[in-house]
Structure formats: structure tokens, C-alpha cells
Amino acid sequence: MSITLKDIAKRAKVNVSTVSKALNDSPEISTETIIRVKKIAQALNYTPNLAARALVGKGTKTLGLIIPEVSSNYFVKILNSVEDELKRIEYSLIIGITDFNVKEEIRYLDLFAGRSVDGILVAGSYYKEVAKKVKELTKSYDIPIIFIQSFVHFDQFDYIMIDDAHGINKAVSYLKENGHTHIGFIGDKTADMVRQPMFKAAMEQNELAYDPAMVMRSNSRFEQAGYAGMKELLKSGNVPTAIVAQYDNVAIGAMKAAYEQGLSIPEDISFIGYDNIRESEFLECALTTISPPAQDMARIGVKLIIGKINDKKIVATQQVKLLPELIIRESVNNRL
Amino acid sequence: MSITLKDIAKRAKVNVSTVSKALNDSPEISTETIIRVKKIAQALNYTPNLAARALVGKGTKTLGLIIPEVSSNYFVKILNSVEDELKRIEYSLIIGITDFNVKEEIRYLDLFAGRSVDGILVAGSYYKEVAKKVKELTKSYDIPIIFIQSFVHFDQFDYIMIDDAHGINKAVSYLKENGHTHIGFIGDKTADMVRQPMFKAAMEQNELAYDPAMVMRSNSRFEQAGYAGMKELLKSGNVPTAIVAQYDNVAIGAMKAAYEQGLSIPEDISFIGYDNIRESEFLECALTTISPPAQDMARIGVKLIIGKINDKKIVATQQVKLLPELIIRESVNNRL
DNA sequence: GATAAATAGTTTACCGATAATAATTAAGCC
DNA sequence: GGCTTAATTATTATCGGTAAACTATTTATC
Numbered sequence: 001m002s003i004t005l006k007d008i009a010k011r012a013k014v015n016v017s018t019v020s021k022a023l024n025d026s027p028e029i030s031t032e033t034i035i036r037v038k039k040i041a042q043a044l045n046y047t048p049n050l051a052a053r054a055l056v057g058k059g060t061k062t063l064g065l066i067i068p069e070v071s072s073n074y075f076v077k078i079l080n081s082v083e084d085e086l087k088r089i090e091y092s093l094i095i096g097i098t099d100f101n102v103k104e105e106i107r108y109l110d111l112f113a114g115r116s117v118d119g120i121l122v123a124g125s126y127y128k129e130v131a132k133k134v135k136e137l138t139k140s141y142d143i144p145i146i147f148i149q150s151f152v153h154f155d156q157f158d159y160i161m162i163d164d165a166h167g168i169n170k171a172v173s174y175l176k177e178n179g180h181t182h183i184g185f186i187g188d189k190t191a192d193m194v195r196q197p198m199f200k201a202a203m204e205q206n207e208l209a210y211d212p213a214m215v216m217r218s219n220s221r222f223e224q225a226g227y228a229g230m231k232e233l234l235k236s237g238n239v240p241t242a243i244v245a246q247y248d249n250v251a252i253g254a255m256k257a258a259y260e261q262g263l264s265i266p267e268d269i270s271f272i273g274y275d276n277i278r279e280s281e282f283l284e285c286a287l288t289t290i291s292p293p294a295q296d297m298a299r300i301g302v303k304l305i306i307g308k309i310n311d312k313k314i315v316a317t318q319q320v321k322l323l324p325e326l327i328i329r330e331s332v333n334n335r336l
Numbered sequence: 337m338s339i340t341l342k343d344i345a346k347r348a349k350v351n352v353s354t355v356s357k358a359l360n361d362s363p364e365i366s367t368e369t370i371i372r373v374k375k376i377a378q379a380l381n382y383t384p385n386l387a388a389r390a391l392v393g394k395g396t397k398t399l400g401l402i403i404p405e406v407s408s409n410y411f412v413k414i415l416n417s418v419e420d421e422l423k424r425i426e427y428s429l430i431i432g433i434t435d436f437n438v439k440e441e442i443r444y445l446d447l448f449a450g451r452s453v454d455g456i457l458v459a460g461s462y463y464k465e466v467a468k469k470v471k472e473l474t475k476s477y478d479i480p481i482i483f484i485q486s487f488v489h490f491d492q493f494d495y496i497m498i499d500d501a502h503g504i505n506k507a508v509s510y511l512k513e514n515g516h517t518h519i520g521f522i523g524d525k526t527a528d529m530v531r532q533p534m535f536k537a538a539m540e541q542n543e544l545a546y547d548p549a550m551v552m553r554s555n556s557r558f559e560q561a562g563y564a565g566m567k568e569l570l571k572s573g574n575v576p577t578a579i580v581a582q583y584d585n586v587a588i589g590a591m592k593a594a595y596e597q598g599l600s601i602p603e604d605i606s607f608i609g610y611d612n613i614r615e616s617e618f619l620e621c622a623l624t625t626i627s628p629p630a631q632d633m634a635r636i637g638v639k640l641i642i643g644k645i646n647d648k649k650i651v652a653t654q655q656v657k658l659l660p661e662l663i664i665r666e667s668v669n670n671r672l
Numbered sequence: 673g674a675t676a677a678a679t680a681g682t683t684t685a686c687c688g689a690t691a692a693t694a695a696t697t698a699a700g701c702c
Numbered sequence: 703g704g705c706t707t708a709a710t711t712a713t714t715a716t717c718g719g720t721a722a723a724c725t726a727t728t729t730a731t732c
Binding site for chain 2: 002054062070071083111249279285286
Binding site: 673674675676677678679680681682683684685686687688689690691692693694695696697698699700701702 | 703704705706707708709710711712713714715716717718719720721722723724725726727728729730731732
């Protein structure tokens with residue numbers, strides 16, 4: 001159905017293997033033949049059959065991306081940047097959305113390996129089972145795997161991530177500078193693993209009292225989690241002057257709950273988010289937030305893995321950390 | 337490196353071909369042998385090499401999704417639902433993000449065809465060049481292609497889409513019911529192709545004056561487009577009492593511009609969005625919007641295409657239209 | 673009891689590319 | 703001219719599956 005090397009060979013009156021070599025610019029083939037073959041290939045609109053190529057071990061020009069979700073602007077940014085970077089180098093992207101589920105992450109690792117992708121990017125993973133699987137796969141299949149913004153704690157892996165502890169610390173410091181001492185935290189169930197402990201650490205580093213009663217972790221996700229957490233906090237009567245949200249979407253939900261209670265932002269209560277999603281800038285009260293360089297991270301991740309693919313000799317693990325920055329807008333009040 | 341049929345054959349002391357048939361439950365193989373072979377396959381953790389399978393024309397269990405962007409909740413919903421649906425049936429998803437670029441859409445069509453995906457879903461396409469390419473590909477490669485929420489106007493294609501004209505009309509009707517007669521429209525450059533003409537039609541159907549001066553199409557995208565469009569509208573002095581936004585993200589930006597001007601929403605100016613993104617419900621003034629059943633659409637799209645893949649005899653074009661609904665929240669004022 | 677028919681496997685060829693090896697042609701040199 | 707060597711192209715095998723053709727046993731039929 002589609003054009004193969006054979007078709008070109010027939011027209012060029014040379015052997016299939018000559019065509020293959022010609023198209024791959026082999027020095028064994030004369031320049032005239034190369035030109036002639038390429039012209040014919042072009043004319044016939046030839047595209048190599050990737051399945052065949054994969055079969056002889058030449059790779060599939062495909063990368064797998066395992067990602068927990070694509071509903072928050074944060075992971076979407078990663079997805080977008082990865083895709084963007086890949087289209088430049090003519091790689092295809094195959095994705096697996098896991099919803100933070102370990103089993104799914106592992107399933108996708110196996111699946112992608114079986115599909116002989118050239119490399120796998122694992123974004124936002126937290127599980128040691130995944131780490132184990134990755135170790136297994138790199139050994140048996142020799143597939144380069146790189147962690148992006150994951151918390152798989154092993155120095156033996158390649159990873160690139162954002163120093164979130166630093167980011168949260170910046171948030172808390174900024175609140176302290178503005179006279180806030182009673183600071184709460186709202187997140188969803190995934191917060192336990194990362195940002196919530198970081199918040200606790202940040203409070204301690206800033207010599208502020210960490211009050212577990214002001215830390216809310218909802219079972220729902222996104223805005224809903226923020227809304228529910230804030231409602232509960234308001235009901236408890238033990239209301240902080242400022243809230244650090246696990247991420248912007250949570251902050252938006254929490255702010256809504258505050259509005260509904262008749263509170264003014266930031267006069268009555270301050271909010272600081274994390275992620276710097278597109279919408280945050282355009283809220284009635286624009287959200288002050290921590291902005292992680294998700295795009296840079298994805299870009300560097302792709303570069304790292306492509307490097308490993310192209311040069312299998314690179315065995316040294318590569319580990320990169322990027323610093324997020326504080327974006328000051330309107331949602332934090334100065335109490336001094 | 338990885339386990340092949342040969343390995344299983346060796347252990348089972350049968351021919352490779354017997355193994356292949358056994359694993360595919362061929363009636364030519366005895367039940368005992370099938371069980372024995374399958375056990376060994378399981379023990380060795382065998383996964384078939386998809387490249388090899390693809391080479392003999394057995395499909396790749398892969399679907400391609402061509403999508404204009406994944407930065408709006410709308411297309412993300414589509415992506416998410418498609419992925420979700422596919423993981424159930426053990427298909428993989430390979431995606432191409434085109435940023436509404438015709439050339440990219442065509443490039444991805446070619447690319448995916450060359451990768452011998454089993455089928456392609458094209459979301460949000462507007463171009464007749466794409467239609468042409470699709471016709472070409474279905475002929476030469478025999479790949480099922482289905483349009484999702486696209487505006488490729490040919491009855492010969494399979495498509496599933498949302499009746500946006502109906503949605504916009506609902507929006508305008510609702511505004512009229514609430515006493516609005518001076519209604520504006522804000523969108524980005526992609527609005528020309530679809531929703532803006534629909535808005536015009538809706539105004540006429542509702543016997544309201546369509547004023548081009550109240551129609552803004554910005555060069556930027558998302559909130560930025562709404563913000564810029566609204567600014568301009570406010571500057572012009574010719575301010576409507578209500579705005580229909582091309583989509584919720586645009587509405588959010590437009591509302592911000594109104595707030596900055598000191599206007600109250602909905603008292604001074606009403607807004608109605610389109611898409612019903614997650615955030616809309618949680619805005620200070622919750623956004624009234626049109627909610628397209630994006631998930632259903634994606635689900636049905638996947639079902640359609642899988643049906644076509646599994647039964648190549650299905651040649652009748654399938655065309656489905658879904659109706660969006662109006663979600664009434666707080667952003668429209670009753671002027672009566 | 674000879675022949676047909678069903679059963680269970682094995683051989684072989686093939687998909688479309690690449691790689692290793694073989695063969696041809698041409699050029700260079702005494 | 704004959705022989706070596708280099709340059710170029712052709713053959714063949716291979717990757718890991720599947721399918722068609724073929725072989726070897728049983729089992730059924732009259």
C-alpha cells in the first residue's frame with residue numbers, strides 16, 4: 001500500500017539495500033546514486049516504515065511520557081513543552097496518564113518498554129515501586145528513563161526537578177516579611193507526599209509555629225479541594241491570616257470559600273499559590289504565587305534523554321535542580 | 337534482550353509457529369499445548385513485540401490524536417477522556433499538538449500514518465486542506481480517521497461534534513430573556529472560523545441588532561485575548577450590557593479588565609462563557625457558561641473509531657451531534 | 673482393511689528495513 | 703597484459719512475529 005524501499009529500488013534499477021544505504025548517506029554509495037535515489041524517494045513521497053526499522057533495532061523515534069494528570073496547568077505545561085521539543089527533532093510522543101496511581105505507572109512503564117520506545121520520561125512520580133521497576137527496565141531493555149519532577153529518592157537515577165522546598169520556603173518567608181505569623185496550608189491528598197511536609201519545614205526554618213489544625217488536606221482535587229479545605233478551616237474558627245495553597249487551583253477554590261463567607265482578599269485573609277497557572281493573573285484579586293520553571297524543566301529533560309539515546313555510552317547519572325521564583329501580585333496583605 | 341516466541345518455543349519444545357498459534361488460541365493447537373505454552377509465556381513474562389506484529393499487518397494497538405492545544409480545559413478534557421477510554425482497551429495514545437496550524441495537522445497525519453497507527457482522531461480542525469489529506473490517507477493507507485469537534489464540512493467524513501451554534505444561541509437567548517439587547521462578543525483570532533459567525537447568527541435569530549463594533553477579536557490567546565478585547569471595548573465607549581466570550585478563559589480575562597475599570601459583575605456588565613472549565617465555578621463571580629459534553633464526545637469518538645478498526649467492513653460514515661447545555665451561575669444580571 | 677477426513681504440528685515464506693558478506697567493476701602499477 | 707586494490711553495488715541473513723502450505727498421526731467411514 002505505502003511506498004517501500006523496494007518500489008524505489010525498482011525505479012532506480014538498483015538493489016533495495018543500495019537504496020537503504022543511499023538514503024542513509026552511506027559513504028559506500030556514490031554521490032550520483034545517492035542523489036538519484038533520493039530524488040526518486042522524494043518523488044514517490046517515501047516514508048520509512050518505522051515498524052521495520054524498530055525491528056532491526058534502529059529505534060522508533062518515539063518517546064513515552066508518563067504523567068499523573070493533565071488537568072492542572074502545571075503538568076499540562078510539562079506535556080506541552082515536551083511535545084514542542086520533540087516535534088523539533090521529529091520524535092513522536094506517546095503518553096500515559098496515571099492519576100497518581102502506582103499500578104498505572106508501572107503498567108505504562110512495561111507497556112512503553114514493550115512498544116520499544118527510545119526513552120521514557122516519568123513525570124511526578126512518588127513511589128519506590130516505580131523506582132524498582134525502572135531499575136529493572138533499564139537493565140533488561142536498556143531504555144533510558146529520566147524522572148521529571150518526581151520524588152523517587154535514589155541518587156542512581158537521572159532526574160530533573162524543581163526545588164519545591166525552596167519555593168515553599170520563599171512563600172512562607174514572604175508571608176513572614178509581610179507580618180503574617182498564623183499561616184495555614186490547604187491541599188489535597190497528594191500533598192502528604194511532598195508540599196505539605198515542605199510547608200512544615202519552611203515554617204520551622206522561618207521560626208514560625210506550625211499548627212496542624214491549620215493544615216487541611218481534602219480528599220477531592222483541584223479547586224474543590226481548596227474550597228472544602230477552606231470551608232472547614234473557617235468553620236473551625238481557628239482561622240490563619242494567610243494560606244499557602246498546595247497549588248494555584250487549590251488557592252482558587254479556597255478563595256471562593258472565603259468570598260462566600262464575606263471575607264475580603266487580601267484585607268481579611270491572604271493567599272499564596274504555587275504553579276503560576278495562566279488564570280491566576282486574571283483573578284479578581286490576582287494571585288501571588290510561586291512560579292516553577294516547568295517549561296525549562298521539560299526542555300532540559302528532553303535534552304537529557306535524547307542525549308542518552310543518541311549516545312548510549314553516557315552512563316553517568318545526571319541530576320538537575322531548578323529554582324522556582326516568587327511572583328508577587330495582589331493576594332497577600334502587608335500587616336505591618 | 338526481551339523475551340520472544342523463540343524463547344518460549346525452546347522451553348516448550350515446540351515450533352515458534354505453534355507458540356504463536358497457541359497464544360492466539362488457534363483451533364489447530366490442542367488445549368493442553370495451549371495451556372502449557374501460555375503458562376511458559378506467563379512465567380517468562382512475555383510481551384509480544386509490537387513492531388514485528390505491525391510489520392505483518394496486525395495493527396499497532398495505537399491511536400493517534402491530533403489536537404490544536406492542551407492549554408484550555410476544553411481540549412484537555414477531550415485528551416483526558418480519550419486516553420481514559422483507550423487504557424481500558426489496552427490501546428496506546430500518540431499525540432500531536434498543532435496550535436491550530438494547518439501544516440502541523442497535515443504533518444501529523446502523515447507522520448501517524450507512517451507510524452502505522454490503527455486509527456486517527458482529529459480534534460478541532462478547521463481546514464479544508466486537512467480534509468483533502470484525510471481523504472488521501474483513508475484511500476492509500478486505509479486508516480480510519482474520525483473528526484472530533486472539527487469544522488471540516490464534508491458529509492463524507494465520520495465526525496462527532498457538539499452543536500455549538502445551538503450553544504451560542506442558548507447563550508444569546510438567555511441574555512435576551514434577562515433583558516439584554518446590547519450584546520458584545522470577545523474572542524481570539526480563531527473565533528473567525530466558528531463561534532463568532534455563530535454569535536452573529538444567534539443575534540439575528542433572536543432578533544437583536546448585531547453590532548460589529550462590539551465584536552472584538554484579539555491576536556493573543558486565552559485570558560490575554562479577553563483582557564485585551566475588553567480593554568479595547570471599554571476604551572471605545574460603546575460598551576454592551578453583556579458579553580458573550582468565545583470561551584471561559586477569554587471570559588476570565590475580560591472580567592479582569594472590567595474589574596480593573598471599577599465595574600461590578602454582573603451589576604454593571606454581564607458575562608457568559610463557553611466550555612465550563614473547572615475554574616469557572618470558583619471565580620469570585622461564578623461564571624454562567626455553556627457546557628459542551630466534551631467527555632461524552634471523546635468517548636463516543638473512541639468507540640466509533642475502534643468499531644471501524646475492528647470491523648473494516650463498516651464503511652457508512654457516522655455522524656453524531658451532541659447538544660451543549662447552559663449552566664446558570666452568577667455572572668448574568670437580570671435587567672428586567 | 674483401505675481410504676477419507678480430521679487433528680496437531682512443522683516448514684517455509686514474508687512483512688520492510690539494516691548489516692554483513694559477496695561480487696563486480698574500474699583504476700593503478702610493474 | 704596481468705594482478706592488486708579500491709570503489710561500488712548486489713546477495714543474503716536477520717529482527718519477531720503471522721499465515722499458508724505441508725507432513726505426520728489419529729480417528730472415522732463404508
